[in-house]
Every structure is written in C-alpha cells, then in structure tokens.
Amino acid sequence: MERREQILVAAAREFDRAGFAGASIAGIARTAGVPQGTLHFHFPTKLSMALAVIDEQNSRTFAVVSHGDGSPTAALIGASRAIAELLRTDAIVRAGIRLSLERGEFAHATASFYEQWIGGIVDVFRSAIASGELRTDLAAEQLGATVVPYFTGVQLVSEVRTGRADLFAAVETMWHVLLAGTADPRHRERLFGVVAEAFRGAD
Known part of the structure; x- marks a missing residue:
C-alpha cells in the first residue's frame, strides 16, 4: 500500500505538471523512483493511474x-x-x-x-x-x-x-x-x- 501511494503521488505530480497527455509512464516511474514494471503491477495503464488520482x-x-x-x-x-x-x-x-x-x-x-x-x-x-x-x-x-x-x-x-x-x-x-x-x-x-x-x- 505504501508503494501504491508513492506511485499515486508521483503520478499526481506529473499530471499536475504536464496534464494527462503530457505525462509519461517513464516520467511517472522516474518521479516515483520505481521500475516501470513495479508501476504496472499497481496500475496497468496511465488511464488507470489518472482515474485513481481522480x-x-x-x-x-x-x-x-x-x-x-x-x-x-x-x-x-x-x-x-x-x-x-x-x-x-x-x-x-x-x-x-x-x-x-x-x-x-x-x-x-x-x-x-x-x-x-x-x-x-x-x-x-x-x-x-x-x-x-x-x-x-x-x-x-x-x-x-x-x-x-x-x-x-x-x-x-x-x-x-x-x-x-x-x-x-x-x-x-x-x-x-x-x-x-x-x-x-x-x-x-x-x-x-x-x-x-x-x-x-x-x-
């Protein structure tokens, strides 16, 4: 749960900075400090991350x-x-x-x-x-x-x-x-x- 929260906050920062279209999976993973595989384990798609943020x-x-x-x-x-x-x-x-x-x-x-x-x-x-x-x-x-x-x-x-x-x-x-x-x-x-x-x- 802590890792999921960490990814969610990183996704929020990227969405807040660049919007949905401008945010990238790689950028979110980098901000969260996790491999992209870990990110996809919690959120299969960028859309699922955005909906979780909402x-x-x-x-x-x-x-x-x-x-x-x-x-x-x-x-x-x-x-x-x-x-x-x-x-x-x-x-x-x-x-x-x-x-x-x-x-x-x-x-x-x-x-x-x-x-x-x-x-x-x-x-x-x-x-x-x-x-x-x-x-x-x-x-x-x-x-x-x-x-x-x-x-x-x-x-x-x-x-x-x-x-x-x-x-x-x-x-x-x-x-x-x-x-x-x-x-x-x-x-x-x-x-x-x-x-x-x-x-x-x-x-």
Whole structure:
C-alpha cells in the first residue's frame, strides 16, 4: 500500500505538471523512483493511474465537508477554505482537479464527481435556507449548481494568474458576493464574521 501511494503521488505530480497527455509512464516511474514494471503491477495503464488520482482527490475533498456544524452556511465556508488549502498543498487534489477539467477519457468519472459535489452542496443549501440563514428566491438546486462552478472558476483563474497565490483572497471575496445576495439580514454580519475568521491570516 505504501508503494501504491508513492506511485499515486508521483503520478499526481506529473499530471499536475504536464496534464494527462503530457505525462509519461517513464516520467511517472522516474518521479516515483520505481521500475516501470513495479508501476504496472499497481496500475496497468496511465488511464488507470489518472482515474485513481481522480478517485483519491474526490475522497479528500468530500472529506472536508462537515455536516455537524450548527450553521450550514458556516460549514460551507469552512469547506471552501479547507479545499483551497488542499489545492495549494496537495498534489493529488491539484492533479485530480486538472484532470477533471480535461474531459475526454475522463468524461464519465468527472461528470459523476461534479454531480456528487453539486448534490452534496444542494443538501447543505437546503439546510441553510430552512434554518433561515439564507433568504433568496433561488432554489437550493440553483444555488448548488451555480456555486460549484463559481468556486471551480475562481480556483482555476487563480492558478492561471498567480499559481494560486491569491486563492484564499479570491475565495473570501466569492463568499462576500454570495452572502451579500443571499444571506438573511439577521445573519449577514455573523456570516461575514465567519468568512473573516476562516480566512484570517491566509496568504
């Protein structure tokens, strides 16, 4: 299992650096420090490695969404902060996101990933609306189907412009825009405070 993890991280680094088409089996084996035969023992093809990276990225990002927070909106804010941190520090998460945007052979796997994400976020938005934290004419389904692409676009543009150096600031601004348009006035200042606390000291 340790060797498999070593190869998976090496594959993620190569996919993150060069994309699926640009990454090579030889390069992944070299990065992992293993013979190509060992690599093929764990992953028969480059595609199987890419799909394993996407699956692991899904697990790591889904794991940061907490449903135990008394404030559903605060839980979403915290999850976005945690995912932003993973995007800056975790090669598997970065590579999985990059592969998910390449489509092609990953179309089914990545479509399923985004459907799961949107479904999970919709559930939290339903709770936020029911709790009175959010007051909007938009349905939870509309919010989820918009916020997931919004976050994806924010992190992608941050990667292109600054190598994600400004990602925390960009996500913080995203939440100010969202809350300005959807937060119930009774909860707005508290939720702005949650955003400020979540991103305080981030750089």
